[in-house]
Amino acid sequence: MSSAVSVRGIRKKYSRRAADHLGYGVRDLLAEILGRRRTQELRPDEFWAVDDVSFEIDNGASFALVGRNGSGKSTLLKLIAGLIRPEAGTIHTRGRIQALIALGAGFNPLLSGRENVFVAGALLGLSRQQTEGLLDAIIDFAEIGDFIDSPVRTYSSGMYARLGFSLAVNLEPDVLLIDEILSVGDFGFQNKCFGRLSQLKKNGITIVLVSHSHTRIIQLCDRALWLHDGKPREIGGAQDVVRSYLDFLDVEKTSATLKPAAKPDAKPAAKPAPATKEAPAQKAAPASDAGESPYGPIHPGDGMVDDVTVEIAHQGLAGGLPMHTQLRLRFSFRLLREVDGLNVTFAFYRVDGLHLTSISTLNGDLAGAIHGGRVEGEIEIDDLHLVPGHYVVVMPIHERHSYLYRGTVAEFVVRGDGALTWGLTDFPHRIEIRRS
């Protein structure tokens, strides 16, 4: 089978501070005009955005580029599309290539959707007759009905993107390059776009996909390349490469976290945290001032609560908690005054601030009136069915519904076991397939 795309030893460099080095552009431009080779050396503030990448994509195959933001995926896609030139190496493409780097390229917001379809069609290489032939299909697919004759500036962002995508996927080029545009519109439209791409694949169109949706990659693509800091890290079957990449992300998160809960709302602990055989305890120190955090308001507990300690009791905590493990949280704090109606809550957040759930004594008024002094307790979670990720525990201590203290008391990482997961939780489940 012949290759639709052949990439050999490609290198591409960029400047981190292009505005400070306008001269680089002029020098590169003059080199191009005068027939000289652009310098292979890295000048100050330059870096290799794509560094020595080689691969082949067979005709009709679907190929994914994965990697973190800034790993060089989009740059590589632009190189394949011929939008920018490499510093070294060769790219050979066969067939009509169409790049979907962004949706609605060439649209004028003052013109109607219909007029913009003709503009964009021309930019994608269609004649007027060809665009007219596709117009109904484009309008139908975009689901914008009578709005096709309204100025594009009146469209919602979803409508705008739907029209752009609809135009692009109705063309059927030989090679389709897609840069992270499958997240447009609502979920229904995303599925529709994905279905259309699957159809294009069945029609024998070669697809090169850049996406952070690992599910989509596995479903659509045969092979994948994982780029890391511009360098190829792994190339192979899409599922294997995505799994390696996700494992890498898990390990990276684990090594970057699991330190004492030194959050913006916390000061260094006054006393060493009590050590256990199972895992180091995490000392929660009161914040100096009340304020906001990604996890809600912070109350340092001045004059009401001190010496808050929370311990995640689990062996091997430092390496990350396995999925579906049993989790125990032991807590201890000292009340500095009499409290009538004490309650303790543990709020679980994803590290980006998404509130997942809370476990609280408010549901049973378990503590009641307490005349000051030390309070200790334990929470047991039988099955921690969170997907792999980095999580934060916030502990409010309150008198009825008024905060006495509220601060970040623990962080933990859930590591994957090799199985693919999606969303927020991984329900304990059993799948049975019956064949008739």
Add this chain to the structure above:
Amino acid sequence: MGPSEAIYSAESQARSPGRTLAAMLGGLRSGRYMGYRLFLRDIRGDYARSRFAVIWDFAEPLVIALVFVSLYQSGVISSGDIDIPYPAFVAFGVLLWQTFVDAITLPLEVPRASRNLITQLKIAPESLLIAVFLRVGFSALFRIAVLLLVALWTNTFHPLGFAAFVALFPALIVCGMAIGVLLAPFNTLYADVGRVVRIVLRPLMFATPVLWAIPRFNFFSYALVLNPAATLITNLRALATQAVLPEPLLLVVTSGVMGVVFVLGWFVFHVSIPILAERV
């Protein structure tokens, strides 16, 4: 290599002049409809925001012309040695000059204005040039209509001369575009280039036979030889109003030189787009 095959490498396109020239001509062919659509898009976009977009294209030069006609009639300025009524002289001068200025300044901004296109779509650079040419030509059509009325009003209308004037008018646009297209990539990297061009153009109008005839046998008459706008304006104006070409040889030489500059500018523009796509 098949027609739909492409090879991208680090090698400069200038090292394969034959292939680059073929790509330029191919872009001219394939970019015609694309350029036309881009032109329509821009024109319709302008009209969507302005009821009098056409008028603004020639309002400023006409106001300048009216001011100078008033100054001339009140004896404040002298026209120099001219063979046609001053209103016709100055109207032709300013409207031709404005077209020349548009043809220089519009291409200057094209790569930056087309940022979304050149960074997201593989389009023929020639389509951008065609769109600019049509945009300047569109404005010129209305200016030519105004000049036709001026010629009729001042009894300087010669049907054959005016027809030849219209036929040669694109040479003025190509001449201006030659400079604009050549400098456009550099202006995209350094906006200072465009500022310098605009600063130079304003006084250059007074050193060009736009508002008055430049006397022969002084410094400016020699400088005029190097000023392509002077040659083109002088000859086009005389052709339209008197059906004569006062400096045919100079016109041919100027057009030839500017034609070479245009091809050079076109080449520079063509090979620079991938470089600019990284930096706009």
